[in-house]
Amino acid sequence: MKYGILLEKISEGEFPDGYFYAHVPTLGLTTHGEGIERALEAAKDLISLWIEEKRII
Numbered sequence: 001m002k003y004g005i006l007l008e009k010i011s012e013g014e015f016p017d018g019y020f021y022a023h024v025p026t027l028g029l030t031t032h033g034e035g036i037e038r039a040l041e042a043a044k045d046l047i048s049l050w051i052e053e054k055r056i057i
Contacts, residue, residue, distance in 0.1 A: 003024050003026050003027065003047055004024070004025065004026065005022050005023070005024055005040060005043045005044075006022070006023040006024075006025060007020050007021070007022055007023075007036060007039055007040070008020060008021040008023065009021075010032065015032070016034075018034055018035055019032055019033065019034050019035075019039075020032060020033060020035065020036055020039040021039065022039040022040060022042055022043035022046075023043075024043055024046070024047060027047065027050055029043070029046050029047070029050060031043055031045075031046045
């Protein structure tokens with residue numbers, strides 16, 4: 001399956017400059033990473049973990 005990932009630059013004070021949120025709207029998931037590539041990697045890892053968890057249930 002394919003899931004869309006929406007990237008959003010974090011402009012809040014709690015993260016250093018250059019961090020991005022990675023939202024997976026279909027699954028209701030959000031993660032973050034330093035830079036676009038790391039945010040995408042974090043989202044892909046989170047999707048994999050979410051799918052694996054659902055298989056166990």
